[in-house]
Amino acid sequence: LAKTTQPISMDSYEGQEVNITCSHNNIATNDYITWYQQFPSQGPRFIIQGYKTKVTNEVASLFIPADRKSSTLSLPRVSLSDTAVYYCLVGDEQPTGTASKLTFGTGTRLQVTL
Amino acid sequence: DAMVIQNPRYQVTQFGKPVTLSCSQTLNHNVMYWYQQKSSQAPKLLFHYYDKDFNNEADTPDNFQSRRPNTSFCFLDIRSPGLGDAAMYLCATSTKGRVDQETQYFGPGTRLLVL
Numbered sequence: 001l002a003k004t005t006q007p008i009s010m011d012s013y014e015g016q017e018v019n020i021t022c023s024h025n026n027i028a029t030n031d032y033i034t035w036y037q038q039f040p041s042q043g044p045r046f047i048i049q050g051y052k053t054k055v056t057n058e059v060a061s062l063f064i065p066a067d068r069k070s071s072t073l074s075l076p077r078v079s080l081s082d083t084a085v086y087y088c089l090v091g092d093e094q095p096t097g098t099a100s101k102l103t104f105g106t107g108t109r110l111q112v113t114l
Numbered sequence: 115d116a117m118v119i120q121n122p123r124y125q126v127t128q129f130g131k132p133v134t135l136s137c138s139q140t141l142n143h144n145v146m147y148w149y150q151q152k153s154s155q156a157p158k159l160l161f162h163y164y165d166k167d168f169n170n171e172a173d174t175p176d177n178f179q180s181r182r183p184n185t186s187f188c189f190l191d192i193r194s195p196g197l198g199d200a201a202m203y204l205c206a207t208s209t210k211g212r213v214d215q216e217t218q219y220f221g222p223g224t225r226l227l228v229l
Binding site for chain 2: 034041042043044045046049087101102103104105106107
Protein backbone atom coordinates (compact mmCIF):
# COMPACT_ATOMS: atom_id res chain seq x y z
CA LEU A 1 0.00 0.00 0.00
CA ALA A 2 1.59 3.22 -1.13
CA LYS A 3 1.20 5.85 1.58
CA THR A 4 1.34 9.56 1.03
CA THR A 5 2.61 12.37 3.21
CA GLN A 6 1.50 15.97 2.79
CA PRO A 7 1.69 19.13 4.87
CA ILE A 8 -1.33 19.35 7.13
CA SER A 9 -2.06 22.96 6.26
CA MET A 10 -0.92 25.86 4.10
CA ASP A 11 -1.84 29.51 3.95
CA SER A 12 -1.73 31.75 0.92
CA TYR A 13 -2.83 35.15 -0.22
CA GLU A 14 -5.16 35.57 -3.13
CA GLY A 15 -3.36 35.83 -6.44
CA GLN A 16 -0.32 33.82 -5.39
CA GLU A 17 0.81 30.51 -6.82
CA VAL A 18 0.48 27.63 -4.38
CA ASN A 19 2.57 24.48 -4.54
CA ILE A 20 1.61 21.49 -2.43
CA THR A 21 4.13 18.68 -2.31
CA CYS A 22 3.24 15.10 -1.60
CA SER A 23 5.68 12.35 -0.70
CA HIS A 24 5.01 8.77 -1.84
CA ASN A 25 8.25 6.87 -1.42
CA ASN A 26 6.70 3.42 -1.89
CA ILE A 27 4.85 4.15 -5.11
CA ALA A 28 4.49 1.08 -7.31
CA THR A 29 5.55 0.96 -10.94
CA ASN A 30 2.00 1.03 -12.30
CA ASP A 31 0.57 3.56 -9.84
CA TYR A 32 -0.78 6.87 -11.02
CA ILE A 33 -0.77 9.94 -8.82
CA THR A 34 -4.11 11.65 -8.38
CA TRP A 35 -5.16 14.80 -6.58
CA TYR A 36 -8.62 15.54 -5.26
CA GLN A 37 -10.08 18.75 -3.89
CA GLN A 38 -12.73 18.83 -1.20
CA PHE A 39 -14.78 21.83 -0.12
CA PRO A 40 -16.57 21.80 3.24
CA SER A 41 -19.72 19.68 3.21
CA GLN A 42 -19.08 18.41 -0.31
CA GLY A 43 -17.64 15.25 -1.81
CA PRO A 44 -14.07 15.22 -3.12
CA ARG A 45 -13.60 16.37 -6.69
CA PHE A 46 -10.96 15.10 -9.09
CA ILE A 47 -8.41 17.77 -10.01
CA ILE A 48 -5.58 16.16 -11.90
CA GLN A 49 -3.77 12.91 -12.46
CA GLY A 50 -0.36 11.99 -13.79
CA TYR A 51 2.20 9.26 -14.11
CA LYS A 52 5.45 11.11 -14.73
CA THR A 53 6.90 14.48 -15.79
CA LYS A 54 4.34 17.26 -16.01
CA VAL A 55 0.62 17.35 -16.54
CA THR A 56 -1.41 20.53 -16.93
CA ASN A 57 -5.11 21.16 -17.21
CA GLU A 58 -7.36 24.17 -16.84
CA VAL A 59 -7.26 23.97 -13.07
CA ALA A 60 -3.75 22.96 -12.03
CA SER A 61 -0.39 21.52 -12.95
CA LEU A 62 1.20 18.39 -11.58
CA PHE A 63 4.94 17.97 -11.47
CA ILE A 64 6.40 14.51 -11.00
CA PRO A 65 10.17 13.97 -10.85
CA ALA A 66 11.83 11.05 -12.57
CA ASP A 67 11.99 8.90 -9.44
CA ARG A 68 8.23 9.46 -8.84
CA LYS A 69 8.75 9.45 -5.09
CA SER A 70 7.06 12.79 -4.76
CA SER A 71 4.76 15.07 -6.68
CA THR A 72 3.81 18.73 -6.53
CA LEU A 73 0.39 20.16 -7.21
CA SER A 74 0.62 23.71 -8.46
CA LEU A 75 -2.36 26.05 -8.31
CA PRO A 76 -1.73 29.26 -10.24
CA ARG A 77 -3.06 32.53 -8.87
CA VAL A 78 -5.32 31.14 -6.18
CA SER A 79 -8.53 32.83 -5.19
CA LEU A 80 -10.63 32.69 -2.05
CA SER A 81 -12.70 29.95 -3.63
CA ASP A 82 -9.67 27.66 -3.74
CA THR A 83 -9.83 27.33 0.04
CA ALA A 84 -10.29 23.59 0.48
CA VAL A 85 -8.60 20.36 1.49
CA TYR A 86 -6.35 18.83 -1.17
CA TYR A 87 -5.71 15.10 -1.13
CA CYS A 88 -2.85 13.34 -2.86
CA LEU A 89 -3.47 9.68 -3.62
CA VAL A 90 -1.61 6.94 -5.37
CA GLY A 91 -3.42 3.98 -6.86
CA ASP A 92 -3.63 0.67 -5.03
CA GLU A 93 -2.86 -2.22 -7.31
CA GLN A 94 -5.70 -4.71 -7.18
CA PRO A 95 -6.08 -8.17 -8.70
CA THR A 96 -7.47 -8.30 -12.20
CA GLY A 97 -11.24 -8.12 -12.20
CA THR A 98 -11.54 -6.25 -8.93
CA ALA A 99 -12.25 -2.59 -8.43
CA SER A 100 -9.64 -0.02 -7.58
CA LYS A 101 -9.70 1.57 -4.17
CA LEU A 102 -8.63 4.97 -2.98
CA THR A 103 -6.87 5.40 0.34
CA PHE A 104 -7.02 9.00 1.44
CA GLY A 105 -4.24 10.46 3.51
CA THR A 106 -4.64 13.37 5.83
CA GLY A 107 -4.77 15.94 3.05
CA THR A 108 -3.57 19.54 3.04
CA ARG A 109 -5.93 22.22 4.24
CA LEU A 110 -5.32 25.30 2.10
CA GLN A 111 -6.55 28.61 3.43
CA VAL A 112 -6.57 31.52 1.00
CA THR A 113 -7.03 35.04 2.32
CA LEU A 114 -7.11 38.54 0.90
CA ASP B 115 -25.53 16.44 -16.60
CA ALA B 116 -24.40 12.98 -15.61
CA MET B 117 -23.86 12.86 -11.91
CA VAL B 118 -23.90 11.10 -8.56
CA ILE B 119 -26.89 11.98 -6.42
CA GLN B 120 -27.27 11.42 -2.71
CA ASN B 121 -30.46 11.82 -0.77
CA PRO B 122 -31.12 13.20 1.64
CA ARG B 123 -28.31 15.69 2.19
CA TYR B 124 -28.99 15.66 5.90
CA GLN B 125 -30.42 12.77 7.90
CA VAL B 126 -31.27 12.70 11.57
CA THR B 127 -31.88 9.41 13.30
CA GLN B 128 -32.19 8.16 16.83
CA PHE B 129 -29.67 6.01 18.61
CA GLY B 130 -30.31 2.41 17.61
CA LYS B 131 -32.93 3.21 14.96
CA PRO B 132 -32.10 1.72 11.55
CA VAL B 133 -31.42 4.23 8.83
CA THR B 134 -30.87 3.96 5.08
CA LEU B 135 -28.94 6.37 2.92
CA SER B 136 -29.36 6.31 -0.82
CA CYS B 137 -27.16 6.99 -3.80
CA SER B 138 -27.99 7.05 -7.47
CA GLN B 139 -25.90 7.68 -10.54
CA THR B 140 -26.55 8.60 -14.13
CA LEU B 141 -22.99 7.83 -15.22
CA ASN B 142 -23.67 4.13 -15.85
CA HIS B 143 -20.52 3.24 -13.95
CA ASN B 144 -20.05 -0.34 -12.88
CA VAL B 145 -18.38 0.38 -9.55
CA MET B 146 -20.04 2.14 -6.62
CA TYR B 147 -18.37 2.97 -3.32
CA TRP B 148 -19.42 4.09 0.13
CA TYR B 149 -17.10 6.17 2.28
CA GLN B 150 -17.44 7.46 5.81
CA GLN B 151 -15.93 10.82 6.65
CA LYS B 152 -15.87 12.09 10.20
CA SER B 153 -15.24 15.69 11.08
CA SER B 154 -11.77 16.92 10.07
CA GLN B 155 -10.79 13.46 8.87
CA ALA B 156 -10.18 11.97 5.46
CA PRO B 157 -12.80 9.79 3.78
CA LYS B 158 -12.56 6.13 4.75
CA LEU B 159 -13.77 3.40 2.42
CA LEU B 160 -16.46 1.16 3.91
CA PHE B 161 -17.22 -1.12 0.95
CA HIS B 162 -17.83 -1.14 -2.76
CA TYR B 163 -19.74 -2.96 -5.44
CA TYR B 164 -18.01 -4.12 -8.59
CA ASP B 165 -21.10 -4.72 -10.71
CA LYS B 166 -23.11 -7.03 -8.44
CA ASP B 167 -20.15 -8.23 -6.42
CA PHE B 168 -19.99 -6.81 -2.92
CA ASN B 169 -16.57 -6.10 -1.42
CA ASN B 170 -16.35 -5.26 2.26
CA GLU B 171 -13.35 -3.58 3.85
CA ALA B 172 -11.86 -5.67 6.63
CA ASP B 173 -12.42 -3.06 9.31
CA THR B 174 -15.96 -2.05 8.36
CA PRO B 175 -18.27 -2.82 11.30
CA ASP B 176 -21.05 -5.37 10.80
CA ASN B 177 -23.49 -2.62 11.66
CA PHE B 178 -23.00 -1.30 8.13
CA GLN B 179 -24.59 -3.09 5.19
CA SER B 180 -25.16 -2.21 1.57
CA ARG B 181 -27.50 -3.10 -1.25
CA ARG B 182 -27.26 -2.50 -4.95
CA PRO B 183 -30.53 -3.47 -6.63
CA ASN B 184 -29.41 -2.26 -10.06
CA THR B 185 -26.59 -0.38 -11.78
CA SER B 186 -27.96 3.03 -10.90
CA PHE B 187 -28.76 2.69 -7.22
CA CYS B 188 -26.83 1.78 -4.11
CA PHE B 189 -27.98 1.94 -0.50
CA LEU B 190 -26.14 2.15 2.79
CA ASP B 191 -27.98 0.58 5.72
CA ILE B 192 -26.92 1.26 9.28
CA ARG B 193 -28.71 -1.32 11.38
CA SER B 194 -28.25 0.20 14.82
CA PRO B 195 -26.65 3.64 14.62
CA GLY B 196 -24.51 4.69 17.51
CA LEU B 197 -23.31 8.15 18.40
CA GLY B 198 -19.97 7.30 16.82
CA ASP B 199 -21.62 6.75 13.46
CA ALA B 200 -22.43 10.42 13.06
CA ALA B 201 -20.48 11.45 10.00
CA MET B 202 -20.68 12.45 6.36
CA TYR B 203 -21.36 9.47 4.13
CA LEU B 204 -20.04 9.77 0.61
CA CYS B 205 -21.02 7.73 -2.39
CA ALA B 206 -18.69 7.49 -5.36
CA THR B 207 -18.60 5.74 -8.70
CA SER B 208 -15.94 4.72 -11.16
CA THR B 209 -16.01 3.32 -14.63
CA LYS B 210 -13.71 0.35 -14.58
CA GLY B 211 -11.84 -2.01 -12.39
CA ARG B 212 -8.21 -0.99 -12.61
CA VAL B 213 -6.89 2.19 -11.09
CA ASP B 214 -4.78 3.22 -14.06
CA GLN B 215 -6.00 6.57 -15.21
CA GLU B 216 -9.26 5.94 -13.42
CA THR B 217 -11.00 8.56 -11.34
CA GLN B 218 -13.81 8.35 -8.86
CA TYR B 219 -16.81 10.64 -9.03
CA PHE B 220 -18.23 11.60 -5.68
CA GLY B 221 -21.69 12.64 -4.68
CA PRO B 222 -22.32 15.60 -2.37
CA GLY B 223 -22.64 13.35 0.66
CA THR B 224 -25.27 12.77 3.32
CA ARG B 225 -24.54 14.14 6.75
CA LEU B 226 -25.91 11.80 9.40
CA LEU B 227 -26.73 13.01 12.86
CA VAL B 228 -27.49 10.48 15.60
CA LEU B 229 -29.45 11.70 18.59
